Amino acid sequence: MKLTRRALIGSGLTAAALLAAPSVFGQAKPKIVIIGGGAGGATAARYLAKDGAGALDVTLVEANPVYTTCFFSNLYLGGFREFESLQHGYDKIAAGGVTVINDLATGVDRNARTVTLAGGQTLAYDRLILSPGIDFKDGSVPGWSVEAAEKMPHAYKAGPQTQLLKSMVEAMPAGGVFAMIAPPNPYRCPPGPYERISMIAHLLKQKNPTAKIMVLDPKEKYSKQALFEEGWAKHYDGMIDWIGPDFGGGAVEVRPDSMEIVVDGTVEKIDACNVIPGQIAGKIAQIAAVTDDKGWAPVHPENMKSKMDDNVYVLGDSSAQGDMPKSGFSANSQAKVAAMSIRGELLGSKVFPAKYSNTCWSLIAPDDGVKVGASYQPTPEKIASVESFISQTGEDAALRKATYEESLGWYEGITTDMFG
Amino acid sequence: MASRGSIRLALILSLLATEPAIAQELGNSADGARLFKRECSSCHQVGAGARNRVGPQLNGVFGRRAGSIEGFKYSKSITRMGQDGLEWHLETLDAYLTNPKSLVSGTRMNYRGIAETEDRSAIMAYLREWSDNPRDIPEADPTASKPEVDLDPAILGIKGDREYGEYLSSECTTCHQSDGSDKGIPSITNWPAADFVVAMHAYKRKLRPHPVMQMMAGRLSEEEIAALAAYFGEDQ
Numbered sequence: 031m032k033l034t035r036r037a038l039i040g041s042g043l044t045a046a047a048l049l050a051a052p053s054v055f056g057q058a059k060p061k062i063v064i065i066g067g068g069a070g071g072a073t074a075a076r077y078l079a080k081d082g083a084g085a086l087d088v089t090l091v092e093a094n095p096v097y098t099t100c101f102f103s104n105l106y107l108g109g110f111r112e113f114e115s116l117q118h119g120y121d122k123i124a125a126g127g128v129t130v131i132n133d134l135a136t137g138v139d140r141n142a143r144t145v146t147l148a149g150g151q152t153l154a155y156d157r158l159i160l161s162p163g164i165d166f167k168d169g170s171v172p173g174w175s176v177e178a179a180e181k182m183p184h185a186y187k188a189g190p191q192t193q194l195l196k197s198m199v200e201a202m203p204a205g206g207v208f209a210m211i212a213p214p215n216p217y218r219c220p221p222g223p224y225e226r227i228s229m230i231a232h233l234l235k236q237k238n239p240t241a242k243i244m245v246l247d248p249k250e251k252y253s254k255q256a257l258f259e260e261g262w263a264k265h266y267d268g269m270i271d272w273i274g275p276d277f278g279g280g281a282v283e284v285r286p287d288s289m290e291i292v293v294d295g296t297v298e299k300i301d302a303c304n305v306i307p308g309q310i311a312g313k314i315a316q317i318a319a320v321t322d323d324k325g326w327a328p329v330h331p332e333n334m335k336s337k338m339d340d341n342v343y344v345l346g347d348s349s350a351q352g353d354m355p356k357s358g359f360s361a362n363s364q365a366k367v368a369a370m371s372i373r374g375e376l377l378g379s380k381v382f383p384a385k386y387s388n389t390c391w392s393l394i395a396p397d398d399g400v401k402v403g404a405s406y407q408p409t410p411e412k413i414a415s416v417e418s419f420i421s422q423t424g425e426d427a428a429l430r431k432a433t434y435e436e437s438l439g440w441y442e443g444i445t446t447d448m449f450g
Numbered sequence: 451m452a453s454r455g456s457i458r459l460a461l462i463l464s465l466l467a468t469e470p471a472i473a474q475e476l477g478n479s480a481d482g483a484r485l486f487k488r489e490c491s492s493c494h495q496v497g498a499g500a501r502n503r504v505g506p507q508l509n510g511v512f513g514r515r516a517g518s519i520e521g522f523k524y525s526k527s528i529t530r531m532g533q534d535g536l537e538w539h540l541e542t543l544d545a546y547l548t549n550p551k552s553l554v555s556g557t558r559m560n561y562r563g564i565a566e567t568e569d570r571s572a573i574m575a576y577l578r579e580w581s582d583n584p585r586d587i588p589e590a591d592p593t594a595s596k597p598e599v600d601l602d603p604a605i606l607g608i609k610g611d612r613e614y615g616e617y618l619s620s621e622c623t624t625c626h627q628s629d630g631s632d633k634g635i636p637s638i639t640n641w642p643a644a645d646f647v648v649a650m651h652a653y654k655r656k657l658r659p660h661p662v663m664q665m666m667a668g669r670l671s672e673e674e675i676a677a678l679a680a681y682f683g684e685d686q
Contacts (some may be wrong), residue, residue, distance in 0.1 A: 046518075215586040216585055221588075253587055253588055254588070274675070293550055354585065355588045359624060382617050385621060403661070404588060405665050409594050416596040416657075417592065417668060419661035419664075420588075438633065440624070440634070440635060442634075443623065443625040446627055447624055
């Protein structure tokens with residue numbers, strides 16, 4: 031790497047040297063502001079407060095006082111979990127020494143190093159962490175807009191949208207048709223739409239067994255495809271029709287007012303519809319102007335620092351880092367690396383080489399769980415996948431059940447890791 | 451499986467015949483693009499709009515079953531290898547590029563092969579760019595080689611470094627509860643250090659079967675396992 035002034039400012043050594051000269055930093059504790067209290071932001075807040083041992087001033091800004099995890103929200107749709115089991119408060123994070131502000135961040139001034147909130151407050155920072163998840167790309171599905179989400183929910187940010195989708199599926203007439211407009215790459219949670227189809231099929235099998243499911247997909251291939259196809263044939267034979275781009279799945283128009291979709295020129299009447307649009311980084315990352323022309327925020331692979339600004343880190347779905355899928359597990363993994371890097375910069379603590387990992391579990395039917403995962407390492411260009419595994423087709427029932435139970439354990443583990 | 455055994459055997463034979471080093475990692479894709487143009491492009495296309503020519507187009511070749519592009523007329527030999535389970539990954543492509551006929555005796559690919567490990571790995575790096583990305587299809591082939599654990603001894607160096615163990619432990623606590631509860635996922639706290647080290651090495655060597663743990667332990671060095679044992683072994 032070329033030694034530039036930028037790189038020097040970013041290095042832990044220089045930060046430590048600056049700390050040794052209190053005239054520069056003054057007596058005040060370094061300030062870290064984190065926007066977004068999900069898997070990236072909540073984890074970063076907890077680890078910075080815990081490992082900083084009081085030497086860092088950590089503020090977490092999250093619009094929702096109670097957070098609903100997107101991961102496992104499909105299990106609510108399938109009737110495997112109560113909605114409340116997905117919800118988590120911030121009281122333990124606050125008790126751990128983090129200032130938690132329930133407000134919406136509306137502005138970032140990277141020159142002044144301040145964040146403004148909808149409520150009018152201004153927060154100064156030495157380091158800013160952006161972990162705002164996803165937003166939807168305008169015009170990605172013709173006929174659909176965020177306003178139409180009351181009629182054709184996206185349910186891809188968990189909360190009232192998830193409940194709305196479930197109530198619409200439950201209200202379908204006997205033998206009715208459910209349609210999903212699946213998203214183009216890249217998007218949050220690669221197996222998520224297909225686990226959702228499995229869960230909705232499970233729900234309909236109980237309550238409305240003659241109902242049909244259509245999946246309109248702009249992608250030729252999707253995550254865990256062989257496993258889902260095997261599971262759908264086994265558990266929901268004849269119920270699910272997957273329509274890929276060769277048969278018009280990539281060019282669908284939706285008509286939310288008349289509950290119709292237009293596939294390859296043919297108008298189809300449907301009874302419930304889940305539109306998962308194309309995605310970009312969460313809005314505050316766009317406002318902060320740390321995103322590229324594709325709408326994602328490029329970061330340095332070794333520490334998740336923005337390539338646009340040495341004082342800004344971007345975690346999770348919003349970041350463009352390379353091979354890691356956009357998932358809660360990934361964001362949690364990235365948050366720990368970023369927290370370590372920030373402590374190194376501001377407190378001069380040891381910075382160890384980054385290790386990243388991800389595993390995604392999906393439920394296909396009761397006690398039929400599958401998983402996919404990989405470990406990752408930073409290379410000069412990107413975070414690269416180095417080893418991966420995936421559940422195999424034809425696995426026995428005991429293994430699938432153990433995989434599902436493991437996923438329940440993981441949910442307990444990661445939510446404890448995030449929220450305390 | 452007999453079929454897989456025969457592929458392995460073919461691989462081994464090809465290596466014995468020519469004794470080249472095995473390209474275990476992806477090389478420089480810019481070099482690969484130049485080499486591809488010189489060595490491959492008279493028969494094969496890859497990239498946007500690539501079509502079958504004398505040889506099949508090579509988009510998505512990583513992870514593809516041999517002889518599986520519809521509409522391309524393959525040799526009987528490669529079709530049979532595909533039916534037997536031959537897929538194109540780093541190892542198989544490397545063997546094929548080294549000497550096509552040693553892997554698939556009756557292939558129509560009349561090509562002498564590439565003896566230089568570096569050149570093969572460069573071409574594979576270039577081809578890898580035109581296959582599925584793990585970000586989009588997470589189970590797609592890796593895009594980097596698995597590292598030998600390589601830590602700066604000046605930073606670490608100490609066996610059973612508890613501070614390092616604490617950092618490493620953050621990877622464990624995504625799944626394993628730090629309070630020791632064990633619903634669905636076992637507890638890993640308060641283990642005797644020796645038991646912990648033995649268990650982790652058993653995953654590392656894939657003697658214990660769990661794929662997540664094999665992967666996690668697989669990239670930990672002996673020092674890192676010792677560091678974790680030091681951290682988890684204590685009363686936290």
